[in-house]
Amino acid sequence: MTNKKNVTIQMVADRAGVSKSTVSRVISDYPDISDKTKKKVYQVMRDLNYYPSAIARSLANKKSKNVGLVLPADDDFFENPFFRDSLRAIAKTASSRGYDTLIAYNGDNETLSVERLVKANKVDGVIMMRSIISDPTIEYLRERKFPFVLIGKSLDYKDVYSVDTNNFEAAKKITEKLVKKGCKKIAFIGGNKESVVTIDRFNGYLECIKDNNLIFDDTLIQKNEFRKCDGYLSIKRILEKNPDLDGLVVTDAIIFSGVLEYIEKMGKGNKNLNLFNIVIGTFGTDNTYNSKLNIVNVDVDYMELGRASCDKIINILEGKEVNEIDIIDYILK
Amino acid sequence: MTNKKNVTIQMVADRAGVSKSTVSRVISDYPDISDKTKKKVYQVMRDLNYYPSAIARSLANKKSKNVGLVLPADDDFFENPFFRDSLRAIAKTASSRGYDTLIAYNGDNETLSVERLVKANKVDGVIMMRSIISDPTIEYLRERKFPFVLIGKSLDYKDVYSVDTNNFEAAKKITEKLVKKGCKKIAFIGGNKESVVTIDRFNGYLECIKDNNLIFDDTLIQKNEFRKCDGYLSIKRILEKNPDLDGLVVTDAIIFSGVLEYIEKMGKGNKNLNLFNIVIGTFGTDNTYNSKLNIVNVDVDYMELGRASCDKIINILEGKEVNEIDIIDYILK
DNA sequence: CTGAAAGCGCTTACAG
DNA sequence: CTGAAAGCGCTTACAG
Incomplete structure (x- = not known):
């Protein structure tokens, strides 16, 4: 559908x-x-406004010069600032x-969407x-020996190229911060329990709880999905028992x-509940300003995660040496 | 970099x-x-796990089967829910x-990023x-006669394939709603004044103001960028004068x-300011729940905008007939 | 209904 | 330093 009949390498050669x-x-x-030939050719390329066809080069070189970005099929993922920032980077x-x-x-099957790009x-x-x-996409990619980089980490394989944050440590530290602020009864709300992020952060939380001999029981733990409504319901359930x-x-x-939202809503009438005294530690929240609440946030540089993962896959493709795992800093504040 | 030596059409032919x-x-x-040949060939394709190379097809067909998604170079754009929803769709x-x-x-030049894909x-x-x-990217694409679809509309050309919402009407209606709720002095905060969305919505607002003989002066109008800080400063400036x-x-x-954020912050101490009595009309806000404020929202179905624009460009590429402009509904609530 | 051949626009060993 | 030729993996008129 390119209308100007494209100028080809043959034309500039002629x-x-x-x-x-x-x-x-x-x-x-x-x-x-x-130098003479080089100059001449450059000149003609400019005159003719020549630009080599990426398609033809791809076929000859057997490389597309494209990296595939795999987006999970679940809706909630897109709401996370992580998505937009790392995609951009x-x-x-x-x-x-x-x-x-x-x-x-x-929109429905992550592995299939990847297979299609890979096979084609x-x-x-x-x-x-x-x-x-047990990510099926990773299974597929490994089996096919197709180069990939994982943002996060694999719990199933040790030899997966990845870029991650130290979620265990960050979660432990943020929990410690709550302890220092005087919290005695600290609950945990995570996302999907199959998610490595949830697992790592939960373990960090847990270690701090144990180190400090704080209360730990099931009514304090909620793991559901990465959705707003799950946050709402989780805190509700936790507060009912605690x-x-x-x-x-x-x-x-x-x-x-x-x-x-739950706290704002419920805290409004029931001043006695003292909802606003709960100190909250959270991760990757854009906007932690709140006039009534005490919030601590772990800031992960999502752009940096994106940048590093992309540089890494390209380094791999270009045969450069890379670390198995790269760790990106976080900031606790 | 595909390790399994790929099976080609020749192999399945043989x-x-x-x-x-x-x-x-x-x-x-x-x-x-x-039917016999067909069956046989299908069988072999399956046996060999054959999948045609998109690259080779592209070269032969002179089409890539890719659509380019042009992301503006400015940071603020990505914060908008519009970005994630339409991208996904x-x-x-x-x-x-x-x-x-x-x-x-x-990351810095939209037109260049498009040129690169187009030329290659x-x-x-x-x-x-x-x-x-006066979008330079549109200039480029038009000059090159390269197929494109615009989300929004062009004020410079009438013959641009586009998918839009009736922003003028929506803005007028939402302003009317404020009027019905008894507002007498209504301000306007928009984004960049080069942005067609801002222009259309401003005109809708303006028409309603005039129709109702409401106050209209410069101190009520702010147009800056699509950034949070601009919202903060804009309302501040408006309130200083009004x-x-x-x-x-x-x-x-x-x-x-x-x-x-400004209202929450300032309203907290100065109860006399009555900040929380301001009725606010806004567009495309994810979450309009607020315990203290009266908010009206125009909901634009961003997924639908994305879907329609993508279907449209593909229809164009496939030579199907399409409308010049498609209008997507909005919901006022 | 099917095949041989030319072509899509590049790259790259090979030879000079 | 440069060219002729084969090849990348498909498609498609043309001929039968």
Whole structure:
């Protein structure tokens, strides 16, 4: 559907009075070309407004110069600021390195959407934006020996290239912060229990609770989905059994928004409930300003996670040496 | 970098005892093939786990089966729920129609990022996610006669394929709603004044103000950027000159969040300011629950905008007939 | 209904 | 330093 009949390498070769081989060589900056030829060819390329066809190069080189970005099929994922920030950083990084970003998403089956790109040779490597236990997409990619980088980490395999935050440590530290602020009864609200993030953060929370000999029982723990409504319901359930709650760790910005809504709503009438005295620790929340609540946040640099994962997959594709796992800093405040 | 040496059309041809031409024909569901051959070929394809190379097809067909999604270079854009929802719908729709979504974004120059994809033949058509006045990307695409669909509308050209909401009408109606609720002095906070959305919504607001002979002066109007801080500062400035403000139209979810923060912050101490009595009309805000404020929202179905724009560009690419402009409904509530 | 051949626009060993 | 030729994996008129 490109209307201007495209100018091809043959045309510039003819016009420059050389062979396509030579033109090809100047395009790819091959060393042994005389300055004269090089100049001439560049000139003609400019005159003709020539731009090599990525498709034809792909076929000849057997590489697409595309990285696939795998978006999970579940709706909640997109609400998380992590999605928009890392997507942006990935697209930008890819572009800066001469690659493009192709989205793998069909709305219902993550693995199928990836398979399609992989089988059709549309991407050279893949970035997975989320880690869960026994991930079928990872199974597929590994079996096919197809290059990929995982944002997060795999609990199933030790040899998966990944970029992660130390979620265990961050969760432990944020819980400790609540303890220092005087909290005695700290609850935990996480997302899906298959999610590696939830698992890591829960373990960090747990370790701190144990270290400090704080109360720990099932009525303080909620793990559901990464949805606002789950935050709402979780805090409700926890408070029913624990009206004396004074601390809360919430692992996700969206869940947190549900928690906040509940507290704002219920705290309004029942001043006696003292809902606003609960100190809350949360992760990756955009906006932690709240006039009535005491909120501590772990800030993960999502852009950096994106950038690092994209650089990593491209490094792998280009045969450069990379670490198995890279850890991105977080900021607790 | 695909490790399994890929099975090609030649291999299945050999194994099936036919020519590649024939295999190619059964792949593309060409009518005049005997059932026997068809069956045989399908069988072999399955046995060999054959999947045609999209790259090779692209080269032969001169189409990539990719649509380019143009993301604006400014940071604020990504904060808007519009971005995530329409992106998702676009990727999903493309996938369902056998296309893939390629992102055009390099972090600083929108037009360049598009040019790159277009020149390299990496996409067959393009979706632009935002409309501004005198958009250089549109200039480029038009000049090149490259197929594209605009989400929003062009004020510069009448013949641009686009998918839009009736922003003028929606803004007028939401302002009317404030009037019905008794507002006498209604301010307007919009985004960038080059943005078509801001222009349309401002005009809708303005018409209602005039129709009702309400106060209209410069101190009531703020147009800055689509940022939270601009919302914060805008409402501040407006209130300085208009302490008796009782209505406010805010054209964007992010700006609105800044307005909200200001009101929450300032309203807390100064009960006399009566900040919480201001009725607010806004657009596309995720979460309009607020225990103290009276908020009216125009809900635009961003997924539908995405879906429609993607279907439209693909229809164009496939030579189907399409409307110049499609209008997506909004819901006022 | 099917095959041989040319072509899509590049790259790259090979030879000089 | 440069060119002729084969090849990447498909499609599609053309001929039968």
